Amino acid sequence: EAGVAQSPRYKIIEKRQSVAFWCNPISGHATLYWYQQILGQGPKLLIQFQNNGVVDDSQLPKDRFSAERLKGVDSTLKIQPAKLEDSAVYLCASSPWDDLRGTDTQYFGPGTRLTVL
Amino acid sequence: AQTVTQSQPEMSVQEAETVTLSCTYDTSESDYYLFWYKQPPSRQMILVIRQEAYKQQNATENRFSVNFQKAAKSFSLKISDSQLGDAAMYFCAYGGATNKLIFGTGTLLAVQP
Numbered sequence: 533e534a535g536v537a538q539s540p541r542y543k544i545i546e547k548r549q550s551v552a553f554w555c556n557p558i559s560g561h562a563t564l565y566w567y568q569q570i571l572g573q574g575p576k577l578l579i580q581f582q583n584n585g586v587v588d589d590s591q592l593p594k595d596r597f598s599a600e601r602l603k604g605v606d607s608t609l610k611i612q613p614a615k616l617e618d619s620a621v622y623l624c625a626s627s628p629w630d631d632l633r634g635t636d637t638q639y640f641g642p643g644t645r646l647t648v649l
Numbered sequence: 650a651q652t653v654t655q656s657q658p659e660m661s662v663q664e665a666e667t668v669t670l671s672c673t674y675d676t677s678e679s680d681y682y683l684f685w686y687k688q689p690p691s692r693q694m695i696l697v698i699r700q701e702a703y704k705q706q707n708a709t710e711n712r713f714s715v716n717f718q719k720a721a722k723s724f725s726l727k728i729s730d731s732q733l734g735d736a737a738m739y740f741c742a743y744g745g746a747t748n749k750l751i752f753g754t755g756t757l758l759a760v761q762p
Contacts, residue, residue, distance in 0.1 A: 563748065574653075574740050574752030575694070588749055621692050629748040636748055637684070640694035 534558065536641035538624050544647045550612040553644045557605070557626030563587070564601055565638060566609050567623040575623055581607065582629075611646075619648045651676045653743050655753035662731045663761050669716075670726045670756045672741030682744040683717065683724045688755070689737040697739070700724065728758075736760045 537556040545551050557564050563582050567575035578597065580587040583604040592599070596615070601607040611618055621643045629636035652675045662668035674683070685697040700708045700717050707715050712729045728735055741753040 565749075567750075569692075572754075574742075574754050575750070576752070577749050580747070580749055588747060623692075623694065625694075627748060636744075637696055637699060638744075638748070638750060639696070640686075643692045645692070 536624055536626055536639055538622075538641035538644055540644055541642060542645050542647075544649065545614055547616055547648050548613040550610065551614055551646060552608050552610045553622050553624075553646075555607045555609070555624030555641060557607075557624070558639055561626035561628050561639075562604075563627045563629045563636075564607050565625040565627075566599060566607070567625065569621045569623055569643070571620070578609070578622075614646075614648045616648050619646055621645050651678070651743050651745060651751045653741055653751050653753040655741055655756050657756045658754070659757045659759070661759045661761060662728070664731055664733060666731055667727060667729045668731055668758065670728075670739055670741075670758070672724045672726070672753055674722050674724065674741070674743050674751075676722070676743065676745065678745050680746070683715075684742040684744060684750070685713070685715070685726045686740045686742060686752075687735075687737045688740060694740070698726065731760050733760050733762060 566578045569575040578592045579589040579599045581601040599609045623643045624641045625638040627636045627638045654673045681702045683700045686694045698710045716725045738755045740755045743751045
């Protein structure tokens with residue numbers, strides 16, 4: 533079974549520029565998550581999709597971050613404009629979880645390391 | 650709101666020895682899961698072990714086992730017969746009703762040959 537795919541693996545941009553990350557979850561997984569992991573910290577949830585609807589985006593800085601999951605499969609996370617403090621690893625995860633299941637294991641992709649100069 | 654605390658920023662163990670990583674959490678939910686994830690330098694999060702809160706029996710996966718104390722809200726990870734490949738950052742995580750994970754700050758484990 534193929535795992536969660538993410539691209540690019542690394543990205544370096546100047547502050548105020550825009551950047552986009554892509555995630556392809558495990559086939560059949562209903563739920564997709566984007567986490568931000570700042571160096572020395574644990575991952576923090578940015579947004580959670582169930583199919584193509586948003587379950588939780590309470591910690592997404594909506595003035596600069598946006599995310600979409602078209603057709604309930606792939607997802608993109610965009611930052612516009614980027615700030616220095618956005619330097620982090622952006623992790624995508626997926627799980628089979630839906631409203632009918634209890635808590636379920638999340639499977640993570642390799643992440644995208646973003647450096648904002 | 651749920652919180653997860655890992656009080657050991659770094660730990661070290663000799664190869665073939667046993668080490669225990671600590672984790673405490675706080676929640677008002679009665680039904681939840683707890684996880685230990687391993688993150689090597691490649692940064693990919695790898696599931697080590699998971700524990701359902703309604704199960705009294707501690708989870709075990711080969712050399713990895715947990716000591717789950719629900720009343721004390723404690724969830725420690727024991728690694729037996731430590732190997733060089735076990736060296737990584739270990740994160741404790743809480744998963745509740747919406748399946749959102751709350752992570753601790755991690756423990757960096759070094760394995761000495």
